[in-house]
Amino acid sequence: MDLSERRRCPAGQVVKSCIEGKTNKDWIKESGERKSDAANDDKKICRNAQTSLYRSIKRRWRVEKQTENKKKTIKRINIEKGKISKESQAEKKTSKDERIKRRRFEEGDIEKESQAEKKTIKDERIKRRRFEEGEIEKESQAEKKTSEGESIKGRAVKEGQLQKESQAKKKTSKLERSKTSQVDVDDKKIREENSKGRNIKQNEDNNKRSRSEDPLEEGGSIQKRPCLDIERPATLDSDNYKFHTVLGQGGFGWVILASFRPKKQLVAIKILKKQKNNCDSIAKEARLLKISRECAFLCHSYATFQSELEAFFVLEYASGKSLWQMILRDGNLPMSRIIFYTAEMVVALQFLHSKGIIHRDLKPDNVLVDKDGHIKICDFGLAKENITGQKNNYGLAGTRGYRAPEVLLQDEYNAAVDWWSFGVIMYEMATGKLPYSTSGSILNQTYAIMTETPDYPSYMSEEMLDLLSKLLETDDTKRIGLNGNIREHPFYSTINWDDLENRRLETPFQPGMPSADDFYEFPLPFSTHNCNGKNLKDFSEVDPNWNWQE
C-alpha cells in the first residue's frame, strides 16, 4: 500500500524547505525561494491550506462590504422615517458645532439647550443602535442558512464602532471601575509584570483595549473584540501576533504560523473555536500543554488566551518537518535517525504515562522536529488524563492505521495503545509503509492485525525486527512499553539515556529557525461561525520561562 494512497490531504505544511544540514544562513538565503519557488515540495500542500486562508480572507472582506451596505441602508431608512430631520439634511454642509452655536445664540439659553442637545444625541444614538441591532438580527435570521457567523461578525464591527463613539465621551471612570472589579489575581500579576517590562513602543496602541463589564468574562483574560481602551498583557493579545501561514487545519480549528511582534519570534498558534461541547476538551489541552513544559520532547505552550469565540494556544514553533513530511519526501529514514527520534519519543511517552496521560493519537504527523533537530510530540486533543494503569473503555480514538487492536475492538485499554502506535510509526519510518492495511471495515482491519504478520523487509536489522515484533504485539499485556524496559532493548544499545534526556546528544540534523521577516503577514482567519461557546475560567496563562521581553 502506497503512502500517498493512505494519506488524506495533508493538513500541516510549512512554507519553507527544511533541508537537512541547513544553517540559519541558508535559511535566510533560501527565504526568497520559500516565497516564490514553484518547484518547492511543499507548495502543493501549502496551496490547499492557503486557499482556505484566502477564502476566509475573502469572506471577511465580503462581511465588511455587507456591513458597509447595511449601514447605508439603515441610514436611508432613517431618512425615510424622518428620524433625520429635513433641516439637518439641509444643513448637512454646516458643521454641527456651528449649528449648536447659532441655536444657542438665538435662544439665549445655553445651559438648557446644551443639555437638551446632549440628550437628543444620546437618544438618537441609542435609537440608532437598537434599530441597527434589530435590523441585523432580522437579517441574520434571514441569512441563517448561508452566513450566520458573518452577520454576527458584522454586528460586532458595528457595535464596536458605536462603542468607540460613546466610549470616546465617557472613557476614564468606567475604565477604572472595570479594571478594579474584574481583574482576577493571576491576570493582575501578569499585567503588573508586563507593565514593568513593556518597552515596545510600536505596540502601545495595540495593547490598549477596553474590557466589557460582562460578569461572565474571565477577569481580564478574555478578548472581547472589538474593545479599545484597557491594557492587556502583550503576550495575551492577538494583536501582538502577526499571522503568516496555515500550518494545519482540521475539525479542531487552525494551527497558524505566527510571530510575536515585539520579539519577531516565530510561534505556532493553535486556534480552537469555542463551542457548547468542547470547553472541557480545550481546558484539558491547555492543562496538558502546561504539563508538557516539563519534558523536552513534548511541544509546549508559551501562552494561552481567549476571545469571545476562540481559544488561542501560543505554541513553540517546530521549524523542522514532521516525521510524516520526512517519510513522504524520503520514503524511509536512515537507521541512525530512526534510533534517535524513537529514543526521544520513548522519553516523551514514558513522561506522559508517568503523569497518567495517554496520547491516543500518535502518528508521524504529530511528531515534529524543532529547530535544533529534537523531536516534539504535539496535539493533545485526544489525550486522556488520570489513567491509573487500570484498563478502561475509553472509546474508538485515534487515526486509521495507528490504532491498537484493543482500540479497534472497543475493548478496555490503557497506555499500551500508545506503544502500539509507536511501533507503527517506527515501522513506517523504516519502510515508508504502514504495517497493516487500512482498507476495508474496522472489522477487516482488526482481522488482518490479529491474523497476519507485517512484512519485515530483509534490510531491517535484527534488533529492529525484534523490537517491532514486541511493539506490534496484539496482546497488550505482553506488549513492550508498559511491559519490560524498552530502554534496555538492544535496538537502543548506542543511546546514553541520561545524555539524551538532557538534549546533550548531537541531533541527526538541525533545521534552524527562519526569520519572521521571511514571511508575509496575512489577516487572521477568524472563525465566522456562530458558536455558543462559554468563557473558559482561569484559562489565560503565560509560561513564566518564556523570555518574551528580551
Ligand code: ADE
Ligand atoms: N503544526 C502543528 N503544530 C505545530 C508546531 N508547534 N510547530 C510547527 N508546526 C506545527
